[in-house]
Amino acid sequence: MQLETRFKWLPAPVLSLLLFIVWLLLNNSVSAGHIVLATILAIVIPMATNPFREKQPLIIKPGLALRHLMLVLFDIVTANVQVAILILGPNKKLTPGFVKVPLDLTHSTPITILASTVSLTPGTVSAEVYPCSETFIEGKTSEQRFLLIHVLDLKDEQALINTIKQRYEAPLKEIFQC
Amino acid sequence: MTEWIISILLLIGGSFVLVGSIGLVKMPDFFMRLHGPTKATTLGMASLLTGAMIFFSTTEAGLSVKEILISLFLLLTAPISAYMMIKSAIHHKLDSIERTKGKGNIEDDV
Numbered sequence: 646m647q648l649e650t651r652f653k654w655l656p657a658p659v660l661s662l663l664l665f666i667v668w669l670l671l672n673n674s675v676s677a678g679h680i681v682l683a684t685i686l687a688i689v690i691p692m693a694t695n696p697f698r699e700k701q702p703l704i705i706k707p708g709l710a711l712r713h714l715m716l717v718l719f720d721i722v723t724a725n726v727q728v729a730i731l732i733l734g735p736n737k738k739l740t741p742g743f744v745k746v747p748l749d750l751t752h753s754t755p756i757t758i759l760a761s762t763v764s765l766t767p768g769t770v771s772a773e774v775y776p777c778s779e780t781f782i783e784g785k786t787s788e789q790r791f792l793l794i795h796v797l798d799l800k801d802e803q804a805l806i807n808t809i810k811q812r813y814e815a816p817l818k819e820i821f822q823c
Numbered sequence: 824m825t826e827w828i829i830s831i832l833l834l835i836g837g838s839f840v841l842v843g844s845i846g847l848v849k850m851p852d853f854f855m856r857l858h859g860p861t862k863a864t865t866l867g868m869a870s871l872l873t874g875a876m877i878f879f880s881t882t883e884a885g886l887s888v889k890e891i892l893i894s895l896f897l898l899l900t901a902p903i904s905a906y907m908m909i910k911s912a913i914h915h916k917l918d919s920i921e922r923t924k925g926k927g928n929i930e931d932d933v
Contacts, residue, residue, distance in 0.1 A: 670891055670892045671889065671892065673888060721866065725862055728862045732863065741852075741855050741923045742923055742925045743926060743928045743929055744925055744928065745928040761903070764902035764905050764906065765862065765901065765902055767862075770854075770857055770858060770905055770909060771906060771909075772913060773910060775930055795854045795909065799925075
């Protein structure tokens with residue numbers, strides 16, 4: 646996992662990119678003036694706020710990150726259809742359940758991303774990260790962390806854990822190299 | 824032609840949002856209720872906003888892309904708010920229905 650960027654003037658590349666895009670989208674234009682203003686904001690804001698922010702792990706493989714994003718977007722569409730079918734079907738058929746997924750990820754940022762994707766994908770909502778984050782100190786304890794998820798219709802627990810680990814966690818591990 | 828596309832998108836979006844709300848009413852316990860609004864709404868809102876994007880791009884001068892921002896913020900905030908709600912539900916030890924599996928996986932928070 647890499648926390649420091651190569652360039653001092655660009656402490657958070659993703660934040661800069663996001664600020665640039667959001668500024669252009671908010672103004673709904675790509676005129677030269679707005680591009681210059683967006684570039685200035687995208688460089689000055691991360692630099693000014695850098696001392697206050699916690700260091701975030703960098704995306705090491707942007708190509709893979711983009712592919713993972715596409716996969717998640719596609720899964721969101723299928724998730725919507727699946728959950729709609731489950732909701733409209735009879736309640737009695739549903740067997741809800743809590744499942745604990747052991748995590749290989751250690752840093753909070755990748756875990757947050759994983760929890761969010763789990764919430765947006767078929768039939769699962771992430772509920773809690775164990776051990777509780779209030780007592781967890783970053784980088785000091787090497788305890789095994791778990792993600793507690795609530796499943797709307799639990800059929801095969803082990804298969805679900807394997808899918809989450811292979812489909813969503815493995816790419817994140819590679820993207821952040823941790 | 825564009826009118827047709829816009830109306831179809833609005834209909835799809837509306838029906839997904841409706842299904843999400845039906846889930847909110849119909850499900851037996853809090854944890855299952857949460858599934859409808861977090862997921863069924865994202866695609867519903869996405870198609871509604873795509874419809875709005877096409878409408879404003881064709882009727883007014885120039886492309887309208889502000890709607891992308893709305894869907895971006897929705898995608899960011901929906902899982903977080905669901906997480907906060909389910910976390911507080913666990914903290915308050917809300918009852919889940921009888922046949923819920925793996926209740927033992929919930930640990931007591933300190």
